[in-house]
Amino acid sequence: MRQRRLKDLDEKLKELEDYLDTDGRENKGAWRRLFADKAINASWEITRMLYEGVITEEEIAASFEEPDSRLCLEIGCGKGQFLCSRAADFPDDLFIGVEGQESVIVRAAEKVRDSGHWNIHLLSGYIHDVHEFFEDGEVDMIYLNFSDPWPKAKHAKRRLTHRSYLAAYMDILADGGRIEFKTDNEDLFDFTLEEVEAMGYNIVQMTRDLASSDLESARYRTEYEDKFIDQGIKIKYLAIEK
Numbered sequence: 001m002r003q004r005r006l007k008d009l010d011e012k013l014k015e016l017e018d019y020l021d022t023d024g025r026e027n028k029g030a031w032r033r034l035f036a037d038k039a040i041n042a043s044w045e046i047t048r049m050l051y052e053g054v055i056t057e058e059e060i061a062a063s064f065e066e067p068d069s070r071l072c073l074e075i076g077c078g079k080g081q082f083l084c085s086r087a088a089d090f091p092d093d094l095f096i097g098v099e100g101q102e103s104v105i106v107r108a109a110e111k112v113r114d115s116g117h118w119n120i121h122l123l124s125g126y127i128h129d130v131h132e133f134f135e136d137g138e139v140d141m142i143y144l145n146f147s148d149p150w151p152k153a154k155h156a157k158r159r160l161t162h163r164s165y166l167a168a169y170m171d172i173l174a175d176g177g178r179i180e181f182k183t184d185n186e187d188l189f190d191f192t193l194e195e196v197e198a199m200g201y202n203i204v205q206m207t208r209d210l211a212s213s214d215l216e217s218a219r220y221r222t223e224y225e226d227k228f229i230d231q232g233i234k235i236k237y238l239a240i241e242k
């Protein structure tokens with residue numbers, strides 16, 4: 001039975017390979033180039049212009065270096081609802097979603113395929129050292145949405161907002177880049193605040209009731225966020241800028 005399930009999963013992963021990678025390390029420093037290729041594949045108009053020599057592939061890749069085209073990373077993207085809703089409102093942004101559970105990322109990849117957003121790319125696997133995947137300064141936004149709380153003190157280093165993770169995020173962020181963190185979990189939020197303050201990072205937005213705020217982040221909900229809000233749980237949110 002288990003073998004059958006894994007076989008189905010492997011087939012799904014193969015079927016969805018245009019939308020996800022099982023390893024993204026080879027794209028380190030070249031993520032914008034990957035998105036340029038995705039844009040070319042997705043657009044008949046760009047293909048026509050390339051064919052007619054109106055534009056070159058280098059010019060297309062360069063257009064993705066523009067400051068209005070932010071490279072955004074979500075770590076633990078779940079089933080992809082957050083990425084799809086942001087991609088709909090920010091078509092110039094480029095989104096990378098990483099998710100460790102294969103059965104979950106398959107659902108995200110199906111959502112990305114059905115949404116038609118070429119500007120989302122998914123990575124299947126747990127990411128621990130972001131330096132392996134991104135050059136320093138390559139990323140503009142990092143989203144940590146409802147990260148696993150790891151409640152036991154002895155597991156504190158596994159929390160995605162532990163200071164060792166935060167320091168690595170800061171390395172890969174461009175100047176002026178931003179980390180946004182949302183959680184239902186009071187303890188994880190307090191822990192994160194302590195870590196951010198201990199590292200001296202610059203908190204630019206914070207609330208303990210995101211849904212009642214007029215912050216932009218309240219408009220882009222994740223699957224977990226929908227469930228917590230339905231249960232009357234307040235969402236805690238903070239944003240840090242480099």
Ligand SMILES: C[S@@+](CC[C@H](N)C(=O)[O-])C[C@H]1O[C@@H](n2cnc3c(N)ncnc32)[C@H](O)[C@@H]1O
Pocket residue numbers: 075076077078079098099100101104125126127128145146147148222223224225
């Ligand atoms: C509680 S769920 C939240 C999912 C989604 N962000 C949401 O809010 O609906 C946390 C997810 O993060 C994933 N995850 C945790 N650590 C991760 C890591 N280091 N790299 C990739 N995914 C991770 C887990 O597999 C899980 O699906």
